[in-house]
Amino acid sequence: MAKLKLSTIEDSKPIKLTVELPATVHRDLLAYARILASESGQTAPEPEKLIAPMLARFMATDRAFAKLRRVDTTARTQPTRLTSEKPT
DSSP: OOOOSOOOOOOOOOOOOOOOOOHHHHHHHHHHHHHHHHHHTSOOOOHHHHHHHHHHHHHHTOHHHHHHHHHHHHHHHSOOOOOOOOOO
């Protein structure tokens, strides 16, 4: 049997977002929750509880995003070079 990319759903302090999903995506989330529950032996999580870990997993495995994020982080953390004129 194929292994799902998600294994557990962490419980942390959420930030509330409102999103609209196509009905097909919602149905897929429901199916994913049922399959996850059958694999873990637990009750199926609510579909909205799957979205954050799925997005996190997607971003964690996106190499282009990781590379560009490193560049962006480096640019923000490096000190700005100031040019100074020597007094005459």
